[in-house]
Amino acid sequence: MTTPQHVEADLGWALGKVMRAHLRTAQEVVAGLPGGPRGYQVLVEAANGGPGNQLALAQKLGVDRTVMTYLLDELEKAELVRRQPDPADRRARQIVITDAGRGRLCDLERRLRAAEEALLSPLDAAEQGQLRALLAKLATDAGPADACAAAEQIENC
């Protein structure tokens, strides 16, 4: 069955393109923020209590734990977050947002929301909501399910 699929129908291609567009947008919006878009996500997490320690935070955000170290170094140097010793586990550091960080985050959230709206403008309001909901559902539910097992038992052409 030679189905001449166009790349436009490829999930990986669409995902990649949307991702790149969003990343570019986000980078411009949060320009100047240490760590760029990922620094922003750290702020979001810190503002909500987030996962207790750096490792959990790194895993949640999909960055290496060694990267989280200097990412937090920069954010701390900019006085947007503080590393606080966890009283229950002196190995761990709690990441708490500072007042300055909270103010910065509030501003960035607005700008980002506006920029995202423009980015999603090819879709109408209902579709935008759908897309956000579907991605959120997929992102939260998608455990480490190995989607490859399924591909293993496909015989060759």
Add this chain to the structure above:
Amino acid sequence: MTTPQHVEADLGWALGKVMRAHLRTAQEVVAGLPGGPRGYQVLVEAANGGPGNQLALAQKLGVDRTVMTYLLDELEKAELVRRQPDPADRRARQIVITDAGRGRLCDLERRLRAAEEALLSPLDAAEQGQLRALLAKLATDAGPADACAAAEQIENC
């Protein structure tokens, strides 16, 4: 308006996580293919005539033109595609898929489809279709619209 947004509601976060999951899956599925998932996309494009030359191909796939050079080097060495001089413009090369490339592509398409289905399994069939359609629409329509202009005229908190 301090809206304590969870990162779960962040489009960038969801997009990144889904993207990473898909990328990991795709990398395993196309393991051994020169260029990985991007080599796959080159094959898809080559199989459909695609954009005439390397530069257009690179732009469509979101890779740098210098990267496309060695990406094609590898694919050509594996005899999956051929660089053909464009008779109309001797600077340009047309990328054509070989029979081996077509066979490989057919196999990979099947595996990838199965793996993607598993990846999207948190969504029901209708939702999967929606997501694919929305992403495709966004990816094809989203021109170089600068979504940042919108964010510029937001006053601070």
Add this chain to the structure above:
DNA sequence: GTAAGATGTTCTGTATAGCAGACTATCTCA
């Protein structure tokens, strides 16, 4: 209480990927 192993964080070095810029060949237009 102590020893052994696990865990959180940081540091170091290495491999890789991307990008900017130069360069050649060719095309286009005046």
Add this chain to the structure above:
DNA sequence: TGAGATAGTCTGCTATACAGAACATCTTAC
């Protein structure tokens, strides 16, 4: 014919991720 633009390639730099070691601390078994 000449000037500038474009396609492809090559070179070198920088950023980034990742593996592994090191150190402090926790947890569990004895």
